[in-house]
Amino acid sequence: MTNSASETLIEMQNVDKFFGTFQALKNINLEVKRGEKIVVCGPSGSGKSTMIRCINRLEKHDQGHIIIAGKELTDDVKDIDAVRREVGMVFQSFNLFPHMTIVKNLMLAQRLVRKINKVEARETAMHFLERVKIAEQAEKYPVQLSGGQQQRVAIARALCMKPEIILFDEPTSALDPEMINEVLEVMTDLAKEGMTMICVTHEMGFARSVADRVIFMDAGEIVEEAEPEEFFKNPRNERTKKFLSQILTH
Amino acid sequence: MIFDLSLIADSIPKMLAGIGITFQLMALSAFLGLILAVILLLMRISGKWYLSWPAQVHIYVFRGTPILVQIFIIYYGFPQFEFIRESIFWPILREPFGCAVVALSLNTGAYVSEILRGGVLGVDRGVLEAGSALGLSARHKFIYLTTPIAARLALPAYSNDFISLMKATSLASTITLMDMTGIARTIVAQTFAPYEIFISLAIIYMVLTWGIQKTFGRIEKYLSRYVKP
Numbered sequence A: 001m002t003n004s005a006s007e008t009l010i011e012m013q014n015v016d017k018f019f020g021t022f023q024a025l026k027n028i029n030l031e032v033k034r035g036e037k038i039v040v041c042g043p044s045g046s047g048k049s050t051m052i053r054c055i056n057r058l059e060k061h062d063q064g065h066i067i068i069a070g071k072e073l074t075d076d077v078k079d080i081d082a083v084r085r086e087v088g089m090v091f092q093s094f095n096l097f098p099h100m101t102i103v104k105n106l107m108l109a110q111r112l113v114r115k116i117n118k119v120e121a122r123e124t125a126m127h128f129l130e131r132v133k134i135a136e137q138a139e140k141y142p143v144q145l146s147g148g149q150q151q152r153v154a155i156a157r158a159l160c161m162k163p164e165i166i167l168f169d170e171p172t173s174a175l176d177p178e179m180i181n182e183v184l185e186v187m188t189d190l191a192k193e194g195m196t197m198i199c200v201t202h203e204m205g206f207a208r209s210v211a212d213r214v215i216f217m218d219a220g221e222i223v224e225e226a227e228p229e230e231f232f233k234n235p236r237n238e239r240t241k242k243f244l245s246q247i248l249t250h
Numbered sequence B: 001m002i003f004d005l006s007l008i009a010d011s012i013p014k015m016l017a018g019i020g021i022t023f024q025l026m027a028l029s030a031f032l033g034l035i036l037a038v039i040l041l042l043m044r045i046s047g048k049w050y051l052s053w054p055a056q057v058h059i060y061v062f063r064g065t066p067i068l069v070q071i072f073i074i075y076y077g078f079p080q081f082e083f084i085r086e087s088i089f090w091p092i093l094r095e096p097f098g099c100a101v102v103a104l105s106l107n108t109g110a111y112v113s114e115i116l117r118g119g120v121l122g123v124d125r126g127v128l129e130a131g132s133a134l135g136l137s138a139r140h141k142f143i144y145l146t147t148p149i150a151a152r153l154a155l156p157a158y159s160n161d162f163i164s165l166m167k168a169t170s171l172a173s174t175i176t177l178m179d180m181t182g183i184a185r186t187i188v189a190q191t192f193a194p195y196e197i198f199i200s201l202a203i204i205y206m207v208l209t210w211g212i213q214k215t216f217g218r219i220e221k222y223l224s225r226y227v228k229p
């Protein structure tokens, strides 16, 4: 595997996804290179979550090809496991393991999936907890933390697996306004360090300052794809214009 | 009516002589019943009809009939079958104690497997998805995420079933077992004082229930340490 900056890490080719007879994704084509940061936006129900959940097989695509770091996602569990090793995910509702302390949350998958010993797993956990500025909470349980803190823990948990790519599904939508920035800061730091990221968010300030490309989805399709400058100044599609006028007036 | 206190004072120690049998019935049936419940649960959630159906039939039958009838069928009915008399289980099924344990275990297993299933269904899907996203296998997710979370969710209902089981052990007295109820019935036959004796017996069971409730309350508190700040 080459390590060049132009290496393609995520490739979606003509991907369709159905829920029953309802088509949630229509002919999705997306290419993400190493180190790129993509922001995905669009109205509710447009398929943003479904698209990124197909990338780590939380949803199974029905048509087309998804190739992650050179591995195609098939029904083979080995392929799915291999892809999940490369891809971290951060959810809107944090989804920490409620019955484990923060540090145990970060150690579990290291121990079970990467077979790392306890001492080393704890070291890695503490390292990433420090990076998200929350090391002093290591022995607490998730409920004892604020939403912003929990989301930072969730990011640290994903980082512990040393993924090539991190997917964010509206990581700040469930947070009180005063906590949004602490999470965005961590994400911005990650972006600066060169992490490959796909981020579903309506935080347009974040999109402007961090994204290499902004993707607009509507009704299961990628409607527009452009650099943030261009995307916000000169949206070409009518649906994009309408969406932006709604979201930017907030 | 005169309430004979000295009779109560005399009979309580006698009945307590049967508490060992009551405890043995309760502990053995609870243990075997829990194992059966987990097996039935795994069969039900396996997604394979040939495992799920037998489990559902078992649950339906044992929840749909009185325990007393189940005890009678096993105690009076099973010896009629040659293959049971010749099986390795005969030494157990020949004894009333074994029959009572088998009946109580089969019964509590059916109820508890439904209780556990409720717990499993109550586990937040998002938490399991986070496990998948981190690369945990289905087995690892079941062991490290579903089981502990479901156990906490199921505990209050389980403690109720445990109390029901403790009280149901008294039915074993109908097939000649000398548990506390069995002893009480003998004393009543001798003294013709059902009122005093059965009230004393009821008080003993109530104290036991109180003890079980306290114990489960502690466990619940421990398992819920992560629920509220």
Ligand SMILES: Nc1ncnc2c1ncn2[C@@H]1O[C@H](COP(=O)(O)OP(=O)(O)OP(=O)(O)O)[C@@H](O)[C@H]1O
Residues within 6 Å of the ligand: A019, A022, A024, A042, A043, A044, A045, A046, A047, A048, A049, A050, A051
């Ligand atoms: N498991 C499912 N079963 C059936 N339909 C689903 C399922 N998941 C999503 N859908 C449907 O697919 C469409 C796309 O959903 P998706 O969650 O991807 O939208 P979204 O763009 O992420 O919206 P939001 O901004 O509300 O999160 C929606 O119409 C939704 O109702």
Ligand SMILES: [Mg+2]
Residues within 6 Å of the ligand: A048, A049, A050, A169, A170
């Ligand atoms: Mg969504």
